[in-house]
Amino acid sequence: MSRVAGMAPTIGRTDGGRLGFLALGLGYLLLIAVCLWSFAASGDLGGGRNPLANLQKTFAEFASPSFLDLWFGNPRLEYRSDDGSLLRVEDRRSVEAAFLGELAQASWTTFRIATLGSLLGALLGLPLALLTARNLGAPRAAAWLAKATLDCMRSIHTLVFGLVLVGIVGLGPTAGILAIALHSSGTYGKLFAESIESLDMAAIDAVRGVGAGPLQVFFNAVWPPVLPQFVSSHLYVWEFNIRDSTILGIVGAGGLGLLISEASALFQWGRLSTILLVVVLLVASFDALSRRIRQALQ
Numbered sequence: 001m002s003r004v005a006g007m008a009p010t011i012g013r014t015d016g017g018r019l020g021f022l023a024l025g026l027g028y029l030l031l032i033a034v035c036l037w038s039f040a041a042s043g044d045l046g047g048g049r050n051p052l053a054n055l056q057k058t059f060a061e062f063a064s065p066s067f068l069d070l071w072f073g074n075p076r077l078e079y080r081s082d083d084g085s086l087l088r089v090e091d092r093r094s095v096e097a098a099f100l101g102e103l104a105q106a107s108w109t110t111f112r113i114a115t116l117g118s119l120l121g122a123l124l125g126l127p128l129a130l131l132t133a134r135n136l137g138a139p140r141a142a143a144w145l146a147k148a149t150l151d152c153m154r155s156i157h158t159l160v161f162g163l164v165l166v167g168i169v170g171l172g173p174t175a176g177i178l179a180i181a182l183h184s185s186g187t188y189g190k191l192f193a194e195s196i197e198s199l200d201m202a203a204i205d206a207v208r209g210v211g212a213g214p215l216q217v218f219f220n221a222v223w224p225p226v227l228p229q230f231v232s233s234h235l236y237v238w239e240f241n242i243r244d245s246t247i248l249g250i251v252g253a254g255g256l257g258l259l260i261s262e263a264s265a266l267f268q269w270g271r272l273s274t275i276l277l278v279v280v281l282l283v284a285s286f287d288a289l290s291r292r293i294r295q296a297l298q
Contacts, residue, residue, distance in 0.1 A: 061269035065277060069096040099271065103259060107278055110255035113173050113248065114241040117180025121241075122234055124181060125150070125188030130218070132189065133196035135204070146189070154186025158244050162251045176253030180241050187237050195229040196222060228297040235290035242286055246279050 039045045073092030080086055131138045131146035138146075161179035169175050199222065207221040249257025256275060263272040 058269055062273045064270050065273040066096055066268070066270040067100060067274045067277075069093060070100065100274075103256075103275065103278060106249070106254075106256045106259050107282060109173060110245050110249075110257075111242065111282065113176040113253070113255055114180060114238065114245040117177045117245065118184060118234065118238040118241045120177065120181035121184035121237070122188045124185035126192055128185070128189040129192035129196060130222075133193045135197050135199065135201055136222075150186045150189040150193075152186070153182055154190065156183060158183040159247060159251060162248045162253045166252045171252040171254075173254040175251075176245060176248040176255060179248060179253060180245055183244075184237050184241055187240075188233065191233040191237070192226075192230060195226045195233065198229075199225055231297055232294050235293060239283065239286050239290055243279070243283055 036045075069092045071093075073096055075091045075093055076089050128146040128150050130136060131142050132150065134143075158179050161182050162175055165175040165178050169178065203225075204217060204221040207217050246256040246260065249255040249259070250261045251257070256279065259275050260272065263269075263275060
């Protein structure tokens with residue numbers, strides 16, 4: 001009888017959790033319905049003119065990436081005016097070879113921007129993470145200020161930072177590096193703080209008990225156990241920043257974004273297809289490398 005009585009609160013909590021989850025699910029569905037209805041009511045969900053024909057045309061051009069011209073391009077492509085007079089003759093193979101050289105240089109620039117921006121973001125986020133981690137007992141005012149800073153950095157998109165920084169430091173990769181660093185510092189700080197909060201406080205209290213200072217506590221009780229998690233978080237954000245930095249060239253911060261902007265503006269879907277294939281290859285290669293590193297740390 002006592003076992004049945006003891007199970008009653010557990011069953012009640014389970015039912016309450018299910019009802020709460022159901023209420024959240026219904027609320028989410030209601031939000032989706034409101035979003036769809038508001039867009040439909042304002043007429044903003046239109047598909048444009050001839051969406052299927054445009055889709056077929058775009059897909060056909062994407063299916064023929066421009067790098068194929070390196071082997072199959074017309075060596076004497078003629079451009080003529082409406083009256084048939086010859087304007088110029090172009091060797092598509094040499095033109096594509098020059099473009100692929102630009103693409104390789106832009107890819108290297110994008111990778112460097114993501115790499116340096118990620119490192120700077122991690123260095124900026126680490127001290128803020130130490131202040132926001134609740135189990136380290138930082139002063140409340142400093143912890144609140146650090147958390148507010150991380151929230152702000154994480155809320156502002158990299159592209160917005162890039163727009164502002166281009167106006168401050170000028171065009172070029174410096175603006176891209178700083179934009180990546182400022183935005184990702186918020187993500188680094190949050191991930192680092194969560195790793196620190198998952199630590200066993202007994203080891204930290206033991207080091208504190210022998211009279212160790214804050215730096216000694218950090219390097220002896222905090223840093224060794226969280227280092228693998230820090231490295232894993234750094235690799236994850238670094239990979240994300242490689243993707244993110246590909247669009248920074250749109251605002252003048254260098255890298256693949258400039259080529260993407262040019263190809264899109266000129267409706268050169270074959271070239272855009274080549275650029276996107278390079279982006280996918282770059283991210284996939286880094287993902288495979290980072291996965292091996294994370295497995296080695298386990």
